[in-house]
Amino acid sequence: MKETDNILSLLDNYTLDNGEDIAREVADNFRKRRIEKNLTRDQVAEMAGVAVSNIVRFEQKGLISLKNLIGIAMALGYTSEVRNLFAQQKYSTMEELTQIRKNQNKKKAHRL
Numbered sequence: 001m002k003e004t005d006n007i008l009s010l011l012d013n014y015t016l017d018n019g020e021d022i023a024r025e026v027a028d029n030f031r032k033r034r035i036e037k038n039l040t041r042d043q044v045a046e047m048a049g050v051a052v053s054n055i056v057r058f059e060q061k062g063l064i065s066l067k068n069l070i071g072i073a074m075a076l077g078y079t080s081e082v083r084n085l086f087a088q089q090k091y092s093t094m095e096e097l098t099q100i101r102k103n104q105n106k107k108k109a110h111r112l
Contacts, residue, residue: 023062031059033076047075 034044041059045052048071055072058064064072073082091097103109 020062027058027060027062027064030072030076033078037076039076044072044075048072 034041039047041052041055044050045055048068050068050071054064054068058068058072070082073079089100091100
């Protein structure tokens with residue numbers, strides 16, 4: 001049974017992500033950081049200018065607007081992490097890298 005547990009834990013790292021799982025993980029991480037800083041939901045809401053109900057919904061369901069997410073990130077000191085979300089180019093093939101370099105100075109995308 002122990003070997004099976006090890007194999008399953010390895011497979012967990014290779015499962016495909018989906019939006020709900022990512023949102024839930026971000027919300028869980030937020031809650032951990034909030035508690036580590038010994039902040040209540042009410043305190044974070046006041047610091048961030050966000051309704052407490054939005055923080056509750058975020059922690060319970062992973063649902064939050066981008067504006068409110070930025071507010072609570074700033075309140076907890078994670079401004080640069082949010083600001084840098086799409087800062088780096090990402091590619092998985094040389095073809096994709098070539099396309100990125102070709103389109104670097106474009107202002108909008110066009111249909112192929």
